[in-house]
Amino acid sequence: MNIGTQMVATDGYGPLVPERIYYLLASQDRRVLLVWFVDALPAERRHGLVARPYMLALDRGEFEDGLILREIMPCSTQMAWPRWLADAQPIDSAALERAAAGPRSQAWLVEQRLRTIQPAVDDYREILNARDPVATLNQYARAARANAMRYRFHFLVYVLYGCQKWVLLPTYHRVGHWDRTAQGGRKSRLGRPSKRAAAPRASRLSAADRELILDTYRRYRGLGVHLSKIYVRALKTDWHCQAARRADGRFEIYHPDGQPFPTYRQYEYHLVKTFGRTQLQIDRRGREWVRNRQAISAGRFSEHVSNLLERVETDGYWSASHPVDAQGNPLPKLVTVTLADTLSATIFGVGFAFGSETAAAYHAACFSAAIGLERTLALFGLEAGQLDTPSAGLPPALITDRGPGSGAALAERLVFRELALSYSGQSKSTVESTHPRQDGNAEAPTFAISSLSAVGLARQELWRAVQQNHTSDASARLTPEMVAAHVPANPIGIWRYLEERGRTAGHTMRFEEAVRTFLQRVQFKITRDGLKFEEMSFAWPSEVAAERLAQYVAAGSVQGYCLEACVRHAWIEIDGAIYRVSARLPFEDDTGQTWISLTELTAHADRLRAGRLDQADNKCAAELYSSTTYTAQTDKSLDTDRKQRGRAKIRRGRPTGKRS
Amino acid sequence: MPTKSQQRVARYYARQNPQRPAWGYQYQPAIRAVREEAPARSRPTIISAENRLGRTLHLLSRAEVGPMLLALYAPFVFDVHEQRVLDPAPTPHPLHGHPTRGVGQLYRSLPGTWAVAAELGYEKFHPRFPFTDSVGRRRQAPHPLVGDILLFVTSEDGCSAYCVNWNIKATPADFTRRLNDFTERKPILSEQRAVARHAIERAYYAAAGIATHEIAADSLPPTLVATLRETFAAACRPPLPAAVGHAIVERLRHIVGSQITPAQLLTQCSAEYGVNHEAFRDTLLTAVWHRELRLDLFDRIYFDRPLRPEKIDVLEQYAQWFAAGDAA
Numbered sequence: 005m006n007i008g009t010q011m012v013a014t015d016g017y018g019p020l021v022p023e024r025i026y027y028l029l030a031s032q033d034r035r036v037l038l039v040w041f042v043d044a045l046p047a048e049r050r051h052g053l054v055a056r057p058y059m060l061a062l063d064r065g066e067f068e069d070g071l072i073l074r075e076i077m078p079c080s081t082q083m084a085w086p087r088w089l090a091d092a093q094p095i096d097s098a099a100l101e102r103a104a105a106g107p108r109s110q111a112w113l114v115e116q117r118l119r120t121i122q123p124a125v126d127d128y129r130e131i132l133n134a135r136d137p138v139a140t141l142n143q144y145a146r147a148a149r150a151n152a153m154r155y156r157f158h159f160l161v162y163v164l165y166g167c168q169k170w171v172l173l174p175t176y177h178r179v180g181h182w183d184r185t186a187q188g189g190r191k192s193r194l195g196r197p198s199k200r201a202a203a204p205r206a207s208r209l210s211a212a213d214r215e216l217i218l219d220t221y222r223r224y225r226g227l228g229v230h231l232s233k234i235y236v237r238a239l240k241t242d243w244h245c246q247a248a249r250r251a252d253g254r255f256e257i258y259h260p261d262g263q264p265f266p267t268y269r270q271y272e273y274h275l276v277k278t279f280g281r282t283q284l285q286i287d288r289r290g291r292e293w294v295r296n297r298q299a300i301s302a303g304r305f306s307e308h309v310s311n312l313l314e315r316v317e318t319d320g321y322w323s324a325s326h327p328v329d330a331q332g333n334p335l336p337k338l339v340t341v342t343l344a345d346t347l348s349a350t351i352f353g354v355g356f357a358f359g360s361e362t363a364a365a366y367h368a369a370c371f372s373a374a375i376g377l378e379r380t381l382a383l384f385g386l387e388a389g390q391l392d393t394p395s396a397g398l399p400p401a402l403i404t405d406r407g408p409g410s411g412a413a414l415a416e417r418l419v420f421r422e423l424a425l426s427y428s429g430q431s432k433s434t435v436e437s438t439h440p441r442q443d444g445n446a447e448a449p450t451f452a453i454s455s456l457s458a459v460g461l462a463r464q465e466l467w468r469a470v471q472q473n474h475t476s477d478a479s480a481r482l483t484p485e486m487v488a489a490h491v492p493a494n495p496i497g498i499w500r501y502l503e504e505r506g507r508t509a510g511h512t513m514r515f516e517e518a519v520r521t522f523l524q525r526v527q528f529k530i531t532r533d534g535l536k537f538e539e540m541s542f543a544w545p546s547e548v549a550a551e552r553l554a555q556y557v558a559a560g561s562v563q564g565y566c567l568e569a570c571v572r573h574a575w576i577e578i579d580g581a582i583y584r585v586s587a588r589l590p591f592e593d594d595t596g597q598t599w600i601s602l603t604e605l606t607a608h609a610d611r612l613r614a615g616r617l618d619q620a621d622n623k624c625a626a627e628l629y630s631s632t633t634y635t636a637q638t639d640k641s642l643d644t645d646r647k648q649r650g651r652a653k654i655r656r657g658r659p660t661g662k663r664s
Numbered sequence: 665m666p667t668k669s670q671q672r673v674a675r676y677y678a679r680q681n682p683q684r685p686a687w688g689y690q691y692q693p694a695i696r697a698v699r700e701e702a703p704a705r706s707r708p709t710i711i712s713a714e715n716r717l718g719r720t721l722h723l724l725s726r727a728e729v730g731p732m733l734l735a736l737y738a739p740f741v742f743d744v745h746e747q748r749v750l751d752p753a754p755t756p757h758p759l760h761g762h763p764t765r766g767v768g769q770l771y772r773s774l775p776g777t778w779a780v781a782a783e784l785g786y787e788k789f790h791p792r793f794p795f796t797d798s799v800g801r802r803r804q805a806p807h808p809l810v811g812d813i814l815l816f817v818t819s820e821d822g823c824s825a826y827c828v829n830w831n832i833k834a835t836p837a838d839f840t841r842r843l844n845d846f847t848e849r850k851p852i853l854s855e856q857r858a859v860a861r862h863a864i865e866r867a868y869y870a871a872a873g874i875a876t877h878e879i880a881a882d883s884l885p886p887t888l889v890a891t892l893r894e895t896f897a898a899a900c901r902p903p904l905p906a907a908v909g910h911a912i913v914e915r916l917r918h919i920v921g922s923q924i925t926p927a928q929l930l931t932q933c934s935a936e937y938g939v940n941h942e943a944f945r946d947t948l949l950t951a952v953w954h955r956e957l958r959l960d961l962f963d964r965i966y967f968d969r970p971l972r973p974e975k976i977d978v979l980e981q982y983a984q985w986f987a988a989g990d991a992a
Contacts, residue, residue: 310964420710505968
């Protein structure tokens with residue numbers, strides 16, 4: 005039996021109440037001192053008293069009898085800390101000491117308390133041996149100018165728990181843990197009262213109110229529905245509130261029976277606390293809006309990528325203005341699709357199309373990637389020169405758009421084909437609508453016209469892509485090794501570094517295969533004059549012997565491929581091999597006329613055919629006119645030959661002069 | 665004019681006729697990975713697995729790609745049926761009538777999801793669709809459920825075969841949650857529905873002795889999935905001639921665990937065998953896919969770093985997912 009042993013009398017014994025924990029304070033000749041604690045009142049707790057101690061002196065014989073009879077027993081589990089400090093466990097005394105910075109730190113308070121009761125602790129034997137220990141303690145308390153009850157409490161706790169100073173720790177760990185939802189009603193509203201005289205009379209929300217707020221929200225939310233509308237509807241239907249007009253013309257909400265109802269701020273706050281602001285926005289605006297605007301980035305895509313061309317991001321956009329053809333008529337807007345590598349952000353493929361043909365542009369971009377950016381530039385009449393371009397190569401996986409545009413030929417090349425989410429601007433950067441923002445005015449709608457032709461605009465975008473590989477800042481993608489190796493912090497620098505080390509996942513494709521897979525199929529007409537496509541003649545490829553031309557004339561047409569954006573260079577397929585053919589003019593003239601797009605070429609063909617029909621009409625009319633005019637002038641008509649049978653007898657020799 | 669649900673059910677049965685079971689290249693998934701059929705918020709993927717299974721695989725979410733690649737990687741898996749219909753009416757075991765595997769084995773038949781739901785007390789949770797019967801009354805028929813992935817596995821003795829059902833979700837919590845809306849009005853009901861659906865599927869397959877394993881896709885580390893993707897894609901490319909390929913793989917085997925990188929080996933091999941970087945790299949990755957070269961798949965294979973030998977066999981690590989249930 006030590007001091008501080010916790011005992012319990014399960015069925016009560018003498019003055020001992022059953023099921024109460026008694027602490028053994030002192031065992032003296034004639035008596036035994038027992039202490040128990042009762043939770044303090046709230047008013048007392050505010051002053052630092054956690055529990056009221058009560059002392060009881062039991063006759064020693066009675067006590068020992070009780071022990072022998074096992075009416076009084078030590079508790080099976082002896083608490084090492086007071087029960088009000090149980091929640092604060094583990095108490096890190098070292099941390100508390102270290103944190104002893106401010107004037108009223110916890111360590112300081114503990115020291116203070118200990119210092120106060122120290123005189124009593126020093127004289128503790130005398131106190132306990134006194135006839136009335138409580139009165140003696142009170143004297144000490146008076147001497148220390150401390151509250152008697154608190155003094156007694158601290159002293160007893162200290163002594164009963166083995167004189168560890170940390171049992172005197174104030175119960176700050178319990179601060180703020182009271183159940184706020186338990187009470188409701190007007191009286192218990194927390195916080196500073198509103199400064200506005202006209203503020204609505206509000207009350208604390210009870211648990212039922214909170215549930216009702218959540219339930220009404222779930223019922224009335226919807227896309228495009230603002231929270232204030234939901235609130236008003238909830239007040240009307242579920243809380244049965246009404247509104248009244250005030251003298252100054254404004255309105256206020258009230259409940260006809262005087263029942264409490266939440267204010268808008270309370271409604272909103274409770275919803276934000278439970279669902280989170282993001283969920284409220286998703287409900288109101290839709291998931292995509294939130295994802296685009298608010299969602300914190302889920303991490304770089306490049307984090308799980310380790311090679312070049314392992315992941316590819318596509319980006320598409322329309323030109324801001326319409327290109328023009330040779331006569332100045334506007335053509336459909338140019339759509340550009342770029343393929344960029346995720347790891348290095350290098351653009352390695354650029355494709356073009358017109359109007360809404362985004363799938364065609366995507367295929368053209370894949371072709372450009374397959375043949376390499378440098379050859380693509382050459383097809384458009386540009387030279388990269390000193391600007392490095394990424395090497396040719398196709399990624400193993402492509403994210404395609406839905407629909408029949410992602411053709412079967414493409415599918416054969418790819419092992420993984422992922423379809424992007426519909427209407428998702430983030431997962432695959434589909435062609436974004438970059439309609440220029442129009443300042444809404446009442447004028448008739450306008451459209452912007454560029455001074456460039458289609459090929460000119462395409463060249464611009466192509467060059468921009470090449471430039472971007474050098475100008476864009478890719479420093480966030482450099483690993484420490486790369487930085488140490490002085491790799492330039494631009495995409496093409498990273499590309500070169502990794503490619504030298506063989507860290508690419510790209511696949512090369514033979515040129516012929518690329519042409520067959522990605523380019524648009526067209527038919528070339530073959531006539532005696534040579535190759536023609538849409539009334540534009542193309543030079544017969546020099547590698548193929550001219551006799552073959554004669555053989556194909558019989559067939560009439562040959563399969564060919566072209567790029568929609570620029571048909572200056574096209575390809576034809578002869579006996580399974582692909583040959584490049586170039587457009588040529590009927591006579592030497594400015595070659596800029598051959599740099600045209602497919603749309604312009606088709607328009608040219610239409611015009612030429614129309615012109616030919618005009619000429620056919622003209623032929624008859626001109627013939628008639630000329631015949632009439634000739635007859636008028638010469639009194640003879642053209643073509644007056646007669647045909648006779650047999651051979652013409654032509655007299656040979658000199659004229660004798662006999663006849664005539 | 666058939667309703668959408670009637671059309672959908674007709675499509676399912678057109679592709680998977682219970683009277684004419686199909687395996688290998690003839691199998692067609694009930695839901696294809698095209699925008700018209702895949703769920704609106706999904707990211708469907710098509711995998712060309714001509715070499716491995718003879719057809720393209722249709723997966724409806726990104727979560728399914730990792731486990732599918734793992735299934736394709738396992739050499740003892742001889743067929744995979746994704747988006748397989750769970751018929752409300754009784755049907756034979758998926759392996760019943762297979763021409764080459766499990767020929768002499770006795771298989772229990774599948775009871776039909778409707779009977780299973782009735783037994784479990786989940787009738788009201790079984791999806792239905794409306795139709796008009798011959799008399800003209802509007803009635804409801806059970807709508808077939810669609811499972812995630814059904815594997816066909818050859819057992820260790822090499823002769824018998826069994827099936828394993830995989831139920832795949834992105835995270836483990838998704839099994840009790842319908843899709844991602846925790847703020848639903850009656851969350852308990854939707855949880856119950858989700859629980860019922862999974863319970864029906866599990867009991868349906870268990871009645872035929874097919875075990876169901878619930879697979880959370882994020883239990884596969886992303887580097888492992890990326891490595892499997894890379895090696896699988898390489899294995900689908902046309903290989904080098906066999907002799908050259910074997911010689912290169914032998915040389916690679918020697919450098920595993922040493923400080924020599926594949927890039928350095930390439931400089932030696934390209935002169936000797938006349939291979940370029942692409943063919944060499946593809947040979948390396950193909951050998952890893954076919955388990956001829958055992959490397960650590962839990963880290964990426966870097967061409968310019970030394971090759972790390974295998975510490976944990978992926979198939980042993982995830983062996984419990986391929987385990988059969990009770991005897992078929």
